[in-house]
Amino acid sequence: xADVSLTWLGHAAFRVDTPxxxxxxxxxxxxxxxxxxxxxxxxxxxxxxxxxxxxxxLGETVELAKKFDCPVYAVVELRGWLSGQGLSEDMTQAxxxxxxxxxxxxxxxxxxxxxxxxxxxxxxxxxxxGEPAGIILxxxxxxxxxxxxxxxxxxxxxxxxxIHEPDVAVLPIGGHFTMDPREAAVAVELLGVAxxxxxxxxxxxxxxxxxxxxxxxxxxTCEILAPEPGGSVTV
Numbered sequence: 686x687a688d689v690s691l692t693w694l695g696h697a698a699f700r701v702d703t704p705x706x707x708x709x710x711x712x713x714x715x716x717x718x719x720x721x722x723x724x725x726x727x728x729x730x731x732x733x734x735x736x737x738x739x740x741x742x743l744g745e746t747v748e749l750a751k752k753f754d755c756p757v758y759a760v761v762e763l764r765g766w767l768s769g770q771g772l773s774e775d776m777t778q779a780x781x782x783x784x785x786x787x788x789x790x791x792x793x794x795x796x797x798x799x800x801x802x803x804x805x806x807x808x809x810x811x812x813x814x815g816e817p818a819g820i821i822l823x824x825x826x827x828x829x830x831x832x833x834x835x836x837x838x839x840x841x842x843x844x845x846x847x848i849h850e851p852d853v854a855v856l857p858i859g860g861h862f863t864m865d866p867r868e869a870a871v872a873v874e875l876l877g878v879a880x881x882x883x884x885x886x887x888x889x890x891x892x893x894x895x896x897x898x899x900x901x902x903x904x905x906t907c908e909i910l911a912p913e914p915g916g917s918v919t920v
Contacts (some may be wrong), residue, residue: 697712763804796849835862853881857869858886873905
């Protein structure tokens, strides 16, 4: 199995460098308070994947997609809203839960997530942009990654394990808006992964969960990989 480089860009933003050389950005809020300065202006973006429409995940998607003319995969309502912001109207990039898109040597599947999803419209009123989702990113001859997005733990993570068999799970642990370390420990148990990576913590004081607490609460064997913002892990 070929290695994949996964770089945490702060908050819930990640860069995935695939074995075939593709550079994929997940929830690219690259102006987040923890993002390293060197990572705020990418030199290349081949694809963007979005879990939901909140500002701290949508981030600089519109600007990046226009600059690099790259596809953006998102739930159909969010992808439709993005088309109204000047992005391509290619409906092959508009997906929903259970659907899979095949792009060269990778496949993208959207799963359930328990959260909300909106963008801010005129007069600071929220606009519904579909349900939130998790993402299964499967690479030919590489590992299968599960990005949970913003969510609490839920029992159907056992179905994600059964159907998709992820090798690595990327889980929020900050609490308040998402699961905390106690719930994340149960999520690892349900998913059956041997390795997991935390996100959505430490950006603001409200997001108080820590990798150390997560490790302490584990009831199953799982390696917690916790790079600093800008740091990479090989999976």
